[in-house]
Amino acid sequence: MSTSSKIPRLAISAGEPAGIGPDVVLAAALRDWPAELVVIADRGMLEARAQLLGLQVDLRPYDAESESPSCAGSLSIIHEPLAINARAAIAESANAAGVLAALKRTTLGCISGEFDAMVTAPVNKAVIADSGVPFSGHTEYLAELTGSDQVVMLLAAKELRVALATTHIPLASVPAAIDQNLLLDVLRVMDKDLRSKFAIASPQISVLGLNPHAGEGGHLGMEDLEVIAPALEQAISEGINVSGPWPADTAFNRRLSTETDAYLAMYHDQGLPVLKFASFGAAVNITLGLPIIRTSVDHGTAFDLAGTGKADPSSFFAALESALGLISAQ
Numbered sequence: 001m002s003t004s005s006k007i008p009r010l011a012i013s014a015g016e017p018a019g020i021g022p023d024v025v026l027a028a029a030l031r032d033w034p035a036e037l038v039v040i041a042d043r044g045m046l047e048a049r050a051q052l053l054g055l056q057v058d059l060r061p062y063d064a065e066s067e068s069p070s071c072a073g074s075l076s077i078i079h080e081p082l083a084i085n086a087r088a089a090i091a092e093s094a095n096a097a098g099v100l101a102a103l104k105r106t107t108l109g110c111i112s113g114e115f116d117a118m119v120t121a122p123v124n125k126a127v128i129a130d131s132g133v134p135f136s137g138h139t140e141y142l143a144e145l146t147g148s149d150q151v152v153m154l155l156a157a158k159e160l161r162v163a164l165a166t167t168h169i170p171l172a173s174v175p176a177a178i179d180q181n182l183l184l185d186v187l188r189v190m191d192k193d194l195r196s197k198f199a200i201a202s203p204q205i206s207v208l209g210l211n212p213h214a215g216e217g218g219h220l221g222m223e224d225l226e227v228i229a230p231a232l233e234q235a236i237s238e239g240i241n242v243s244g245p246w247p248a249d250t251a252f253n254r255r256l257s258t259e260t261d262a263y264l265a266m267y268h269d270q271g272l273p274v275l276k277f278a279s280f281g282a283a284v285n286i287t288l289g290l291p292i293i294r295t296s297v298d299h300g301t302a303f304d305l306a307g308t309g310k311a312d313p314s315s316f317f318a319a320l321e322s323a324l325g326l327i328s329a330q
């Protein structure tokens, strides 16, 4: 447990204030949780969103010294001010600094042991980048802030886990980014964390190829033969249970998927559409390879739904439950 509490303390970043992050955080506050939920966000923004949604949520100032178990209708809050009044669906890059400050406070609190885990609502990467701060995602940001050499984005649903070898880079940059060292580092992190965090005794990882039909014997690209296959051989020699490279179009077939604990996709839109088609709303984004626990939703900021009451909070609830499970597994 955190340094000053006996029940788990979950730090929550509310994400982009114009998006549905505040909506799903407020929805979580209406439930009981076996934890203290501490949101780090602008108090006025959350109050205004609660009013817009017609929700009654008591925002109690966070007190690090006293344990405040979550009870339905209340939430502990650390006020992290935004530069200007946030409005649902209207993104303001002037508020990006406040969003990042909340994320930093959340992360540093986990590193120090003040919080047991962090659960993030979605940020809008373009809004932050438009403010002039280079930012491609929580995953990369957390790797840098925690000084982690290799982190891995894993989306986990009940029957399918999909990790990514590359995350938020242009598609044109993917082939050059994938080399044997990267794949080995990613596979080592996956193998270690699937054992320690998911209690899988001997994780079976199925690795997708990069090119159509995994390169069709070299006729449709050489990366599968020259980069991926040798990396898998090396991983096997280290005792990691990997198979592949599998042609991505058929790799999610019923037989292989039942034998697979996690897939490794080469890039974002190779693996995530399959996962989201199967489980959108029920999946959780977990960053492997960090010294802290971080879970998140499977969706983005959905400006079209912010403040309407139509945002489904299920994935945020699943992310909270997953964080609690990961705390217990430590």
Ligand SMILES: NC(=O)C1=CN([C@@H]2O[C@H](COP(=O)(O)OP(=O)(O)OC[C@H]3O[C@@H](n4cnc5c(N)ncnc54)[C@H](O)[C@@H]3O)[C@@H](O)[C@H]2O)C=CC1
Residues within 6 Å of the ligand: 020, 121, 122, 123, 124, 125, 126, 138, 285, 296, 297, 298, 299, 300, 301, 302, 303, 304, 305, 310, 311, 312, 313
């Ligand atoms: N963890 C994070 O911080 C993530 C952030 N994003 C960011 O979100 C922004 C928007 O991304 P999009 O690709 O448009 O994806 P999106 O997930 O925001 O929206 C895609 C579609 O799904 C619907 N949707 C999303 N969440 C929903 C929910 N909880 N309930 C019901 N319907 C929902 C939206 O209305 C929209 O039709 C981008 O800037 C992206 O970078 C995207 C994914 C994760």
Ligand SMILES: NCC(=O)COP(=O)(O)O
Residues within 6 Å of the ligand: 123, 136, 137, 138, 139, 140, 272, 285, 296
């Ligand atoms: N599509 C998943 C995603 O973009 C999540 O990114 P991150 O902000 O968790 O790194």
